[in-house]
Amino acid sequence: MSVKVAWPLSYNIIRGRSVNNTFGMVRKHANGTAKPHQGWDLEASSGTSCFAIADGKVEFVKLNVGDYGTQVCCSFDFDGKTLYAYYAHLSRVDVTEGDSMSQGDLIGATGNTGNAATLPTSEDHLHFEIRTKKICGLGLAGRISPMKVYGTCPLTSAAIQNLSNSMSLTANDLRCMP
Numbered sequence: 001m002s003v004k005v006a007w008p009l010s011y012n013i014i015r016g017r018s019v020n021n022t023f024g025m026v027r028k029h030a031n032g033t034a035k036p037h038q039g040w041d042l043e044a045s046s047g048t049s050c051f052a053i054a055d056g057k058v059e060f061v062k063l064n065v066g067d068y069g070t071q072v073c074c075s076f077d078f079d080g081k082t083l084y085a086y087y088a089h090l091s092r093v094d095v096t097e098g099d100s101m102s103q104g105d106l107i108g109a110t111g112n113t114g115n116a117a118t119l120p121t122s123e124d125h126l127h128f129e130i131r132t133k134k135i136c137g138l139g140l141a142g143r144i145s146p147m148k149v150y151g152t153c154p155l156t157s158a159a160i161q162n163l164s165n166s167m168s169l170t171a172n173d174l175r176c177m178p
């Protein structure tokens with residue numbers, strides 16, 4: 001019996017309704033080779049509250065570090081396994097490392113710290129990952145599609161159709177789609 005995970009925001013939709021902002025090898029380098037995106041980008045103007053998706057514990061907080069900027073990582077139990085909900089580009093953090101969390105507790109506020117600072121304000125978002133390891137490197141290692149815990153991806157079907165026509169996505173890329 002799976003735990004029911006909650007959404008990280010009160011309103012959750014993939015940024016720009018674009019498959020490029022879902023999980024997987026959904027982006028391209030300048031030379032055309034596939035490039036990973038490690039989580040979902042959820043549209044959120046800076047200052048939007050984000051919440052604990054499940055009961056758990058705050059594993060780490062990082063303030064303004066690297067591409068992810070201000071980050072919070074919370075562990076939770078899912079189907080008997082420990083997973084990690086990871087929030088990046090935050091503008092504010094309301095929790096402390098080691099805190100116990102209940103589902104729905106306020107984590108902080110979204111923002112545009114890290115490499116999101118280069119995007120226009122209209123592209124403000126929460127970068128949200130589901131991890132199998134607390135600390136991850138580059139690539140997709142240590143992450144899974146958030147769809148594995150939600151069973152759905154908040155992306156419209158019209159957008160998928162347009163993008164899959166233009167990008168010739170593989171079956172693997174499409175695994176995040178509703």
Ligand SMILES: [Zn+2]
Nearest residue numbers: 039040041127
């Ligand atoms: Zn992202």
